[in-house]
Structures are given as structure tokens and as C-alpha cells.
Amino acid sequence: xxxxxxxxxxxxxxxHFLTIEGHKRETLTQILDTAENFVTVGNQPVKxxxxxxxxxxxxxxxxSSTRTRTTFELAAKRLSADVLNVNISTSxxxxxxxxxxxxxxxxxxxxxxxxxxxxxxxxxHFIAQHVVPHISxxxxxxxxxxxxxxxxxxxxxIRKHKPDFTALRVAIVGDLMHSRVARSQIxxxxxxxxxxxxxxxxxxxxxxxxxxxxxxxxxxxxxxLKDVDVVIMLRLQRERMDGALLPSELEYFQTYGLTQExxxxxxxxxxxxxxxxxxxxxxxxxxxxxxxxxxxxxxxSNGIAVRMAVMSVVLGRKPSGEEGEA
Amino acid sequence: xxxxxxxxxxxxxxxHFLTIEGHKRETLTQILDTAENFVTVGNQPVKxxxxxxxxxxxxxxxxSSTRTRTTFELAAKRLSADVLNVNISTSxxxxxxxxxxxxxxxxxxxxxxxxxxxxxxxxxHFIAQHVVPHISxxxxxxxxxxxxxxxxxxxxxIRKHKPDFTALRVAIVGDLMHSRVARSQIxxxxxxxxxxxxxxxxxxxxxxxxxxxxxxxxxxxxxxLKDVDVVIMLRLQRERMDGALLPSELEYFQTYGLTQExxxxxxxxxxxxxxxxxxxxxxxxxxxxxxxxxxxxxxxSNGIAVRMAVMSVVLGRKPSGEEGEA
Amino acid sequence: xxxxxxxxxxxxxxxHFLTIEGHKRETLTQILDTAENFVTVGNQPVKxxxxxxxxxxxxxxxxSSTRTRTTFELAAKRLSADVLNVNISTSxxxxxxxxxxxxxxxxxxxxxxxxxxxxxxxxxHFIAQHVVPHISxxxxxxxxxxxxxxxxxxxxxIRKHKPDFTALRVAIVGDLMHSRVARSQIxxxxxxxxxxxxxxxxxxxxxxxxxxxxxxxxxxxxxxLKDVDVVIMLRLQRERMDGALLPSELEYFQTYGLTQExxxxxxxxxxxxxxxxxxxxxxxxxxxxxxxxxxxxxxxSNGIAVRMAVMSVVLGRKPSGEEGEA
Numbered sequence: 021x022x023x024x025x026x027x028x029x030x031x032x033x034x035x036h037f038l039t040i041e042g043h044k045r046e047t048l049t050q051i052l053d054t055a056e057n058f059v060t061v062g063n064q065p066v067k068x069x070x071x072x073x074x075x076x077x078x079x080x081x082x083x084s085s086t087r088t089r090t091t092f093e094l095a096a097k098r099l100s101a102d103v104l105n106v107n108i109s110t111s112x113x114x115x116x117x118x119x120x121x122x123x124x125x126x127x128x129x130x131x132x133x134x135x136x137x138x139x140x141x142x143x144x145h146f147i148a149q150h151v152v153p154h155i156s157x158x159x160x161x162x163x164x165x166x167x168x169x170x171x172x173x174x175x176x177x178i179r180k181h182k183p184d185f186t187a188l189r190v191a192i193v194g195d196l197m198h199s200r201v202a203r204s205q206i207x208x209x210x211x212x213x214x215x216x217x218x219x220x221x222x223x224x225x226x227x228x229x230x231x232x233x234x235x236x237x238x239x240x241x242x243x244x245l246k247d248v249d250v251v252i253m254l255r256l257q258r259e260r261m262d263g264a265l266l267p268s269e270l271e272y273f274q275t276y277g278l279t280q281e282x283x284x285x286x287x288x289x290x291x292x293x294x295x296x297x298x299x300x301x302x303x304x305x306x307x308x309x310x311x312x313x314x315x316x317x318x319x320x321s322n323g324i325a326v327r328m329a330v331m332s333v334v335l336g337r338k339p340s341g342e343e344g345e346a
Numbered sequence: 347x348x349x350x351x352x353x354x355x356x357x358x359x360x361x362h363f364l365t366i367e368g369h370k371r372e373t374l375t376q377i378l379d380t381a382e383n384f385v386t387v388g389n390q391p392v393k394x395x396x397x398x399x400x401x402x403x404x405x406x407x408x409x410s411s412t413r414t415r416t417t418f419e420l421a422a423k424r425l426s427a428d429v430l431n432v433n434i435s436t437s438x439x440x441x442x443x444x445x446x447x448x449x450x451x452x453x454x455x456x457x458x459x460x461x462x463x464x465x466x467x468x469x470x471h472f473i474a475q476h477v478v479p480h481i482s483x484x485x486x487x488x489x490x491x492x493x494x495x496x497x498x499x500x501x502x503x504i505r506k507h508k509p510d511f512t513a514l515r516v517a518i519v520g521d522l523m524h525s526r527v528a529r530s531q532i533x534x535x536x537x538x539x540x541x542x543x544x545x546x547x548x549x550x551x552x553x554x555x556x557x558x559x560x561x562x563x564x565x566x567x568x569x570x571l572k573d574v575d576v577v578i579m580l581r582l583q584r585e586r587m588d589g590a591l592l593p594s595e596l597e598y599f600q601t602y603g604l605t606q607e608x609x610x611x612x613x614x615x616x617x618x619x620x621x622x623x624x625x626x627x628x629x630x631x632x633x634x635x636x637x638x639x640x641x642x643x644x645x646x647s648n649g650i651a652v653r654m655a656v657m658s659v660v661l662g663r664k665p666s667g668e669e670g671e672a
Numbered sequence: 673x674x675x676x677x678x679x680x681x682x683x684x685x686x687x688h689f690l691t692i693e694g695h696k697r698e699t700l701t702q703i704l705d706t707a708e709n710f711v712t713v714g715n716q717p718v719k720x721x722x723x724x725x726x727x728x729x730x731x732x733x734x735x736s737s738t739r740t741r742t743t744f745e746l747a748a749k750r751l752s753a754d755v756l757n758v759n760i761s762t763s764x765x766x767x768x769x770x771x772x773x774x775x776x777x778x779x780x781x782x783x784x785x786x787x788x789x790x791x792x793x794x795x796x797h798f799i800a801q802h803v804v805p806h807i808s809x810x811x812x813x814x815x816x817x818x819x820x821x822x823x824x825x826x827x828x829x830i831r832k833h834k835p836d837f838t839a840l841r842v843a844i845v846g847d848l849m850h851s852r853v854a855r856s857q858i859x860x861x862x863x864x865x866x867x868x869x870x871x872x873x874x875x876x877x878x879x880x881x882x883x884x885x886x887x888x889x890x891x892x893x894x895x896x897l898k899d900v901d902v903v904i905m906l907r908l909q910r911e912r913m914d915g916a917l918l919p920s921e922l923e924y925f926q927t928y929g930l931t932q933e934x935x936x937x938x939x940x941x942x943x944x945x946x947x948x949x950x951x952x953x954x955x956x957x958x959x960x961x962x963x964x965x966x967x968x969x970x971x972x973s974n975g976i977a978v979r980m981a982v983m984s985v986v987l988g989r990k991p992s993g994e995e996g997e998a
Binding site for chain 2: 062063064065086090091093097296297298317318320321323324
């Protein structure tokens with residue numbers, strides 16, 4: 021339970037959100053329930069609640085991502101926090117400052133939370149292990165490892181349409197090998213009690229450890245989609261593939277791309293999801309992406325609410341004895 | 347009246363501000379009158395009004411412009427809105443995401459307004475045609491087409507000094523061919539009832555359609571400046587000229603550059619305007635730019651008030667029946 | 673007393689903060705006392721005071737520095753000001769706009785303060801000489817000249833540990849030649865009455881004018897550290913050295929780097945300071961940087977409070993007769 025230790029404080033309250041692994045079902049459910057309250061904030065004329073007023077949240081992005089940075093910045097501002105964007109490629113690390121020295125400097129400025137994006141797996145954990153007790157870390161994507169807030173918004177979106185996780189059959193299609201999103205989704209679905217998770221993709225893009233996670237592997241997409249309730253398409257991470265793992269994008273689309281014809285094999289009320297940004301005509305046909313079963317844009321809306329929930333749960337914990345200023 | 351349709355909602359209220367064309371005189375006057383109220387905000391100790399608190403305004407800049415971005419960011423912050431700066435060259439469009447998918451994502455995050463700057467004419471219209479009903483677009487400059495908030499701050503500045511538009515003679519001098527500012531100014535002056543607009547410049551920099559817009563064309567600057575009330579100098583858009591349309595900057599200055607001697611041909615109380623940034627010694631002499639007839643820096647101050655006015659008019663419209671969340 | 677004139681308004685109130693030179697001891701003490709009140713703000717649950725609400729502060733950075741920009745941005749936000757980040761390398765100066773025209777534009781937007789960082793000595797003074805009376809300038813580092821807020825946070829940190837400046841012996845070690853920080857520190861320590869300031873470094877890195885400032889120069893680090901109360905290590909500004917002023921980093925460390933063994937020569941309760949970012953193993957040993965005598969991270973915390981103090985003192989002055997809008 022080492023990870024549990026890192027993510028919670030001595031009172032067992034959620035302190036960091038680094039990965040889905042190690043969290044109890046109740047913790048995930050608490051976040052989902054909290055997010056329900058924030059969904060309505062996006063529809064109000066004044067899209068702001070004063071929960072984190074006077075808190076300082078730093079977007080610490082070692083890997084550029086306008087999209088992800090924007091969602092966290094919006095979530096923080098709607099909670100009334102102050103936000104600092106720090107893009108590390110242009111920062112003082114180029115002057116030879118070590119990562120830890122930079123972190124300790126930000127700590128000393130009394131920041132409350134670092135939202136960390138890094139191209140290396142484990143970066144957010146490393147940072148969480150080294151920050152002083154009053155700081156919380158949220159992992160906004162680390163290498164191939166995890167993207168836990170993405171997984172939370174995905175299960176939140178699923179719950180909106182299919183409230184009983186224990187009755188679901190979920191298929192994840194595509195490049196599971198390189199996907200931190202898929203890893204986190206599988207952990208979240210498992211923790212929430214989904215009885216059947218399927219991974220669909222070519223041998224070269226399915227990692228061997230999936231079967232140990234209780235996932236059913238399919239190489240035939242038609243067989244894998246049969247009677248599922250949820251289809252999660254993954255983005256083809258072309259920029260993360262180092263070799264020729266795929267013959268061509270066209271061939272990939274013909275084999276694994278989600279078309280209306282293939283989708284018809286799933287349950288009639290199945291929903292279609294994608295973490296975005298989508299490659300139209302590569303992993304998904306436009307008529308499916310924009311069709312009535314697609315909940316892709318709902319995922320984006322829910323992403324703000326879920327990130328607000330994670331931020332407010334983590335920063336809303338009561339201070340415990342050991343946790344004064346370092 | 348297609349453009350009218352795009353810029354107004356079904357109740358006839360101003361929804362987008364993409365171009366001056368198609369707006370009635372009353373609409374422009376409403377914006378000018380609203381801006382009067384915001385001029386004083388810049389002089390108060392607390393330069394902030396709570397009108398747009400809890401609104402999310404996105405600066406969507408496909409073309410870098412610190413100057414324009416700064417004025418919109420300031421205007422939004424003084425209205426208490428939350429501002430997101432999204433520089434598109436570094437965003438996920440580089441991952442192959444289409445423009446429309448990116449827009450739909452920002453929509454799903456419940457943003458209220460996009461301030462759009464783009465190097466291609468028509469970009470803001472294209473975006474306005476495709477966003478969901480609750481979002482407003484402000485054109486912050488698209489290619490050679492339009493820069494309507496610049497034109498509004500110009501007519502606002504003129505009205506401060508010369509309250510009766512119907513008694514004015516206005517000269518616009520320089521590179522009208524490449525100037526989105528000039529196009530928008532001419533439409534605004536026409537709509538507000540200015541009886542005589544003159545365009546002054548070399549043949550190569552005067553577009554043929556001006557005469558159809560009722561503009562009097564002069565190639566002789568001395569003749570054109572005679573007895574005018576307002577002289578608007580344009581910036582020489584060197585970066586937009588593809589060929590050798592001009593012999594040299596020095597020769598341009600000698601022929602068309604505004605000097606004290608040439609300015610003396612205008613009315614004694616004529617005002618001198620320039621959208622900035624100015625090229626001293628190219629289109630305008632320093633003693634004129636900094637002289638008593640220059641209102642160039644007033645234009646900058648008024649720019650904040652006018653942008654606040656456009657933002658608050660557009661976002662202050664009452665929701666109509668058709669316009670729920672998409 | 674020309675500098676005094678520039679930094680104060682006609683009532684003798686602090687208007688700009690460009691350099692330590694020319695300020696009376698009372699002025700520096702006022703800033704230090706004000707900063708005491710802000711230290712606690714960083715420890716409150718709501719790290720915000722409404723002192724500068726509705727003020728517009730522009731970070732005008734001609735030289736990139738994430739670290740310094742971050743501290744000023746945080747300080748301004750905790751005072752509830754609106755902050756604009758303007759990175760000049762990408763701004764309209766690249767369109768041929770002169771620096772003064774750009775400044776006058778920002779003035780016209782009713783900004784209240786420019787925090788200026790520039791690679792050329794004197795840049796902040798130049799700007800202060802040319803802005804209209806309602807604008808204040810804070811120098812955030814100009815070339816080799818000055819970095820006065822850094823010096824103020826240093827003397828603030830010293831005072832926390834050694835309240836009586838008139839009883840202190842302070843050593844500054846390293847590259848004093850290229851250090852704007854050291855210049856400002858020496859002026860601040862002199863003004864506050866420190867009787868003995870020592871400069872320690874190789875001949876090539878000690879500027880000749882130090883002795884005229886009353887500083888005792890040592891080339892032997894062991895001799896120089898003997899019985900001092902405060903050891904200030906400077907960063908080795910490798911990027912500022914144009915020639916081969918040093919044999920090698922290793923040799924520098926062996927001669928001038930602060931080790932536990934050398935530190936033992938100072939008083940037993942001596943404190944160790946460094947403006948950061950530190951080069952571990954070059955100018956300071958890790959066991960010293962992280963050891964019980966190090967106050968390096970306290971300096972960072974105090975930096976926020978001291979910058980809040982400078983900002984609030986400067987913007988809190990009462991308007992005088994001559995100072996209306998320009």
C-alpha cells in the first residue's frame with residue numbers, strides 16, 4: 021500500500037492525486053459526487069464559486085499541452101484560486117537549477133498545489149515524495165504511466181449515462197501500449213466494480229500486463245465490440261511511437277477505426293467516448309464522432325467539473341497535526 | 347442582410363462583433379454611448395467593475411499580437427471576467443486537431459466569448475458560423491478584412507473632439523490596400539453619417555473598390571488634406587506587402603508622410619490619428635505624432651473603454667428562447 | 673541627489689524603486705517593517721489582501737526570467753492587483769515600435785506600475801525618466817547595475833536573525849564583478865549601518881570600485897570568513913562572463929566554494945544566504961545549502977513579502993498636486 025501512503029495524509033485524507041491505483045472505491049465515488057455539484061456551475065451566469073479563494077495553484081508543465089493546461093486553469097479560476105503558469109522549458113532549470121531546488125523555491129512561496137505534466141513516467145510521484153506537507157500534487161499526465169483526472173472524467177461521464185457500474189461491459193479500442201489514459205481508465209473501472217473490460221487492438225499495441233489486470237484482450241474489433249455498453253476510442257499517439265508498429269493510418273482505420281457499421285455491433289444504447297483530440301478518419305469516423313451515441317464533448321464539459329472536484333477535495337482536507345509549515 | 351443575421355441573435359440583439367458592415371447606426375451609437383461610461387473607470391483608484399464576473403473570455407490568437415491581446419485582456423479584467431490566453435501556434439492543432447474540434451472543445455468548457463485574431467480574412471466569421479448559440483465572437487483582426495473594435499475606438503475618439511459626424515471631412519492616408527483598419531473605419535464613418543471620406547495614397551496602395559464605397563480618392567496628398575477635420579494616418583504594413591509596391595521608405599515619407607507643413611493644409615483644429623504602432627519618419631513626422639493636434643494616445647486609452655463596451659453589450663444581451671446550452 | 677529625485681515624488685514619497693542608492697535609512701526601514709505584516713499573509717488559509725484591488729501591474733520583461741516574474745506575479749496577485757505579463761521579445765517592438773512609444777501606449781491604458789527586467793544597466797532608470805507621473809517603476813534587475821528588491825529581501829532575512837545591523841560583519845563571496853545583486857546588497861547594508869562588509873573572491877571577479885564603497889576585499893576565503901555573522905554566496909554567473917576569467921568550476925569550488933569546513937571559520941551562529949538559483953558543488957556544497965545555518969529558502973519566502981511591501985508602499989502614496997493624469 022505504498023502508493024496509498026503517498027496519496028493520503030496521516031489522517032487518511034486525500035492529499036495528492038497521482039494515479040487511480042491505491043484509491044478505495046469510496047474515494048473515487050466521493051470525487052464523482054463532488055463533481056456533480058460543480059456541473060451546474062458551468063451553466064450559471066456567474067461561473068465561479070469562492071471555495072479556493074486565496075489559494076495559489078501552479079501549473080507546472082514540463083511538456084507543453086495547451087489543452088490540458090487550459091482545463092486546469094479554468095477549473096482553478098472557477099474555484100476562485102490564483103493560478104500561475106510555469107512552463108519549465110523556459111524556466112531557471114535551463115540555468116542549471118535542479119528540479120528539487122526549483123520545487124523547494126515554489127514551496128517557499130507558499131503555493132498550495134502543483135498540477136504536474138511531464139513526459140517521464142513517475143515524475144508526479146517523484147515530486148510528491150519530495151514536497152513539504154502542505155502542498156498537494158495533481159498528476160496531469162506523466163509519460164506512459166497515468167492520467168488520473170482524465171480517467172475520472174471518463175467514469176463520471178459513463179455514470180451519467182449508465183449509473184450502475186456493476187452491470188457494464190466496456191471496450192477500450194486502439195493503442196493501449198502507449199496510453200496513460202487507458203491505464204488509468206482500467207484502474208478506475210476495476211475499482212468501481214465494472215465486471216467486464218475489453219482491450220481491442222493489434223498485438224503490437226496491446227501491452228502484455230493487461231490480462232493480469234483482468235482485462236479481456238481482443239484483436240478482432242468486431243468480436244470485441246459485441247454487446248458492449250461503452251466504447252472508448254483511444255487517440256493514435258503517433259508522436260509516441262518510435263518504430264513502425266503500424267502499417268499505415270488508412271489500414272489502421274480500416275481495421276480498428278470506429279465506423280457506424282462496427283458500432284452497430286455494440287448495444288443499441290452504447291455510448292462512444294474519446295479523450296481527444298480526435299484524429300478523424302484515423303481512429304474514428306466523423307459520423308460516429310458527431311453522432312447521437314457520441315458523448316465526446318460531454319467528456320470535455322465534465323472534465324472541468326471533475327478537475328474542480330479533485331482540486332477542492334484535495335485542498336479542502338482538514339490540516340492534521342504533523343502538517344504545519346515545513 | 348446575411349451578415350446582420352450572423353452578428354445578431356433571433357431577438358435582434360448584438361451577439362457577435364465581426365465587422366462594421368451590416369450594423370445599424372443605432373447599434374454603433376449604443377456602443378459609443380456605453381464606452382463613455384467606461385472611460386471614467388480607467389481614472390478611478392479601483393479600475394474594475396463587476397459586470398462580467400464569472401464570465402470566461404478566451405483570447406484565441408492565431409496570429410501573435412502582444413499589443414492587441416493586452417488591450418482585450420485588460421478590458422476583460424476590468425470587467426472582472428476570467429481571461430484565458432490561447433496561442434494557437436503552440437496548441438493542440440499541431441497534433442492534427444481540426445479548428446472546429448478545438449472550438450467545440452472550448453465551447454464544451456462553457457466559455458462565453460472568443461476574441462479571435464487570425465491572419466486569414468473571414469476567420470472570425472467562419473468561427474461565428476460554427477459556434478453554439480451561447481458563445482459570442484469578437485473579431486480582433488482577420489487578414490485584410492476587418493478590425494472593427496479599432497474602427498469603433500477611432501470613431502469614439504473622433505466624436506470626443508468633433509461631436510457631429512454629419513459635418514465632417516475625414517482623410518485616411520497611406521496603405522489602404524493592405525489595411526483591415528481602413529476598411530472598418532470607412533464602414534463606420536459611412537454608417538455614422540460622415541458626408542465626405544477621402545482616401546489618399548499611391549495607386550498601388552489604393553484598392554479599386556473604394557470609390558464604390560463612396561470614398562473620394564486622391565493621389566496628391568496636399569490636395570487630399572485640404573480643409574479636412576480629421577487626418578487618419580495608416581501604418582505602413584511592410585510585413586504584409588509581398589512585392590515591391592513602394593520605391594523606398596524615404597521616398598514614401600517625402601511623398602505621403604505627414605509633416606507639419608502638410609498638416610497645415612487641413613483645418614486649423616484638425617485632429618491627427620494613427621492606429622499604432624507608428625513608424626516615425628516613415629508615415630508620420632515625430633513633431634506631428636507628439637504635437638498638439640495628435641490624439642494618438644487618446645486612441646489607446648479609448649481602446650480599453652470601447653472594448654469594454656463591446657464586451658459588455660454583447661454579453662449583456664438577454665437570453666432568447668432558442669439559446670440554451672447546445 | 674539626482675537619483676533621489678527620480679525615485680521620489682514632489683512630496684518626498686517613494687514613487688519608484690530602481691536602486692538602493694539615494695534612499696534614506698528610514699525608507700528602507702519602512703519597507704522592512706511593512707514586509708513584516710505581509711509575512712503572515714503567506715501562512716493564512718486565504719493568502720490575499722485587498723490593498724491593490726483594481727490596480728494594473730505590468731511585468732515588462734525584456735529578459736526572460738520565470739523565477740523573478742513568478743515572485744512579482746504572486747506578490748501582485750496576493751495584493752489583489754490585476755497582472756499583465758508582457759514579454760518584449762515577442763511584442764510589437766519587433767514591428768519597429770520604439771520602446772518609448774510602447775511605454776506611452778501602456779501608460780495610456782492606465783497601468784499603475786511596470787516591473788521592469790532588462791539586460792542593459794540603466795534601463796529601469798531610463799523608463800522611470802520617461803513615464804507620466806501616475807506610473808511607478810520597480811527595477812527587477814537591470815544588467816550589472818542593480819536588483820534592489822533582491823537586496824531588500826536579503827536585509828529583511830538578515831534582520832529576522834540578527835536584528836541589530838550595527839553589530840554585524842557580513843561577507844559576500846564570489847563573482848562580485850558581474851553581480852547586480854551584490855552591488856545592491858552593499859548599498860543596502862551600508863545604508864542600514866552595517867559596520868563591516870567584506871568582499872571575497874579572485875582578483876578577476878572583484879571590481880576596483882568596491883574599496884571606495886567601504887568594502888574590505890579578501891582574496892583568501894578563509895581569512896575573509898573569519899568571525900563573520902552573515903555569509904552571502906553569489907551565483908556564478910557563467911552566462912555573463914565573456915572571457916576565461918576562471919580556470920575551471922572545480923578549481924573555483926575548491927578555492928571559493930562554501931564547505932562545512934570553511935563555514936566553521938565564521939561565527940557559530942552565522943547564517944548562510946544565496947540569491948538562487950544555486951549551483952550545487954560550484955559555489956556551495958549541498959550539505960551547507962541544506963544545513964541548519966542556511967536561510968536560503970527563507971529568503972524565497974521573504975521575497976514575496978518584501979515585494980508586496982515595495983508594491984504597496986509605492987502605490988499607496990498619496991496623490992500630490994502635480995500628479996494628475998498626463
